[in-house]
Amino acid sequence: MKKAKHLYDYFWVYAIIYFALGFFNILFAWLGMIDFLLPLFLAIFGGNKFFCNHLCGRGQLFSKLGTDLKCSRCKPTPRWMSSKWFRYGFLLFFLTMFGNMVFQTYLVAAGAASLREAIKLFWTFRVPWGWTYTAGTVADWVAQFSFGFYSLMLTSLLLGLIVMVLYKPRTWCAFCPMGTMTQGICKLKNKE
Amino acid sequence: MLSKKLAAIDKTRCVACGVCENTCPIGAVKVRRGCYAAVEAERCVGCGKCARLCPVGCIEVKARDEA
Numbered sequence: 390m391k392k393a394k395h396l397y398d399y400f401w402v403y404a405i406i407y408f409a410l411g412f413f414n415i416l417f418a419w420l421g422m423i424d425f426l427l428p429l430f431l432a433i434f435g436g437n438k439f440f441c442n443h444l445c446g447r448g449q450l451f452s453k454l455g456t457d458l459k460c461s462r463c464k465p466t467p468r469w470m471s472s473k474w475f476r477y478g479f480l481l482f483f484l485t486m487f488g489n490m491v492f493q494t495y496l497v498a499a500g501a502a503s504l505r506e507a508i509k510l511f512w513t514f515r516v517p518w519g520w521t522y523t524a525g526t527v528a529d530w531v532a533q534f535s536f537g538f539y540s541l542m543l544t545s546l547l548l549g550l551i552v553m554v555l556y557k558p559r560t561w562c563a564f565c566p567m568g569t570m571t572q573g574i575c576k577l578k579n580k581e
Numbered sequence: 582m583l584s585k586k587l588a589a590i591d592k593t594r595c596v597a598c599g600v601c602e603n604t605c606p607i608g609a610v611k612v613r614r615g616c617y618a619a620v621e622a623e624r625c626v627g628c629g630k631c632a633r634l635c636p637v638g639c640i641e642v643k644a645r646d647e648a
Contacts, residue, residue: 392608438615442599452600456634463633471596471637556636562598563636572597575615 397443401453404446408546411539415521415532418539425567432571436578441568448559451549455558466556471563477573483566486512490537498530505533508540510547586627587645592617594639601631601640 410417424447428440441448455461469475496502506519518539522532549561562568575581588610590601595617601610602618609624610631622645632640 392606432615436614438597438599438612441597442602442612448598448600452603465638466636468638471594471639476596557634559598559600559634559636561636562600563596565598568596568598572615575597579614579616581614581616 395443398449400444400446401449402446404450407446408543411521411543413521415518415535415539416527418535418542419531421538421542424542428567428571429574432574432578436575438568438571438575441562441565441571447546447549448562448565451553451559451561454550455553461553461558462555463558464556466552466560466563470552470556470560476564476569479564480566480569487541490534490541493537494530494534497533498528504529505536508536508543510540511544512540583623583645584626585645586629586642587622587625588620588627588629588631589641589643590618590620591639591641592619594637596637598636600634600636604630604634606630 407417407420410420424445427444428438431437431439455463493502497504504524506517506522506524507515508518509515518536522535526532545561545565549565552560588601590610597612597615597617599612599618602608602612604610606628607624607626609621609626610618611621612618618640627642627645629642632638632642
């Protein structure tokens with residue numbers, strides 16, 4: 390039995406476009422804020438995970454690659470990856486790194502640090518990314534946030550792809566910080 | 582007529598990602614209020630598609646009288 394398709398079933402295309410745009414103009418990284426704010430908005434005001442369940446382009450992309458294109462080994466995800474301590478620990482780590490990125494942006498805005506036209510993968514490896522930005526186009530802090538935010542988005546995509554290949558197509562969802570955060574909010578809101 | 586098998590979800594481990602809901606060919610699994618997924622026992626045919634793709638492995642297909 391075929392299920393009816395919705396427009397949001399094709400949001401995996403948006404995920405590809407988002408990451409591709411970051412190779413041409415880093416300022417498009419700001420679009421990723423939708424992926425941060427919309428799930429929180431839906432969880433806080435709607436008390437649901439509609440974003441994770443239907444709108445997450447990245448999750449859909451993992452499903453497409455892992456299930457449809459058979460890029461996943463479909464092996465069981467290690468149990469510790471979905472344990473509470475790991476999920477909330479990773480969320481804490483992720484939020485700390487996000488806070489650090491916002492602080493770097495603040496330093497650039499305050500003139501205490503200069504703009505670095507590079508992205509950092511896995512919070513460790515600096516990769517020159519200067520071709521995606523022409524100096525002076527926007528305020529330096531706007532560009533700094535773009536580089537930082539794109540680093541975060543690309544790192545999480547790569548992590549998701551690695552666990553997709555090794556385990557199940559959407560193993561990333563087991564410890565996705567946004568998923569953990571929104572489920573926590575829903576549990577609090579719905580008193581579960 | 583009800584199937585002999587049924588998907589059973591361990592809601593304490595479920596991360597409410599919605600993979601099962603999107604995978605279920607008959608729409609028998611739904612994520613409840615963003616907290617965990619639940620199976621509609623009367624509709625589930627026990628095909629196991631949700632269990633195969635669940636990223637945390639919290640779904641098991643059991644005999645209906647055991648579930």
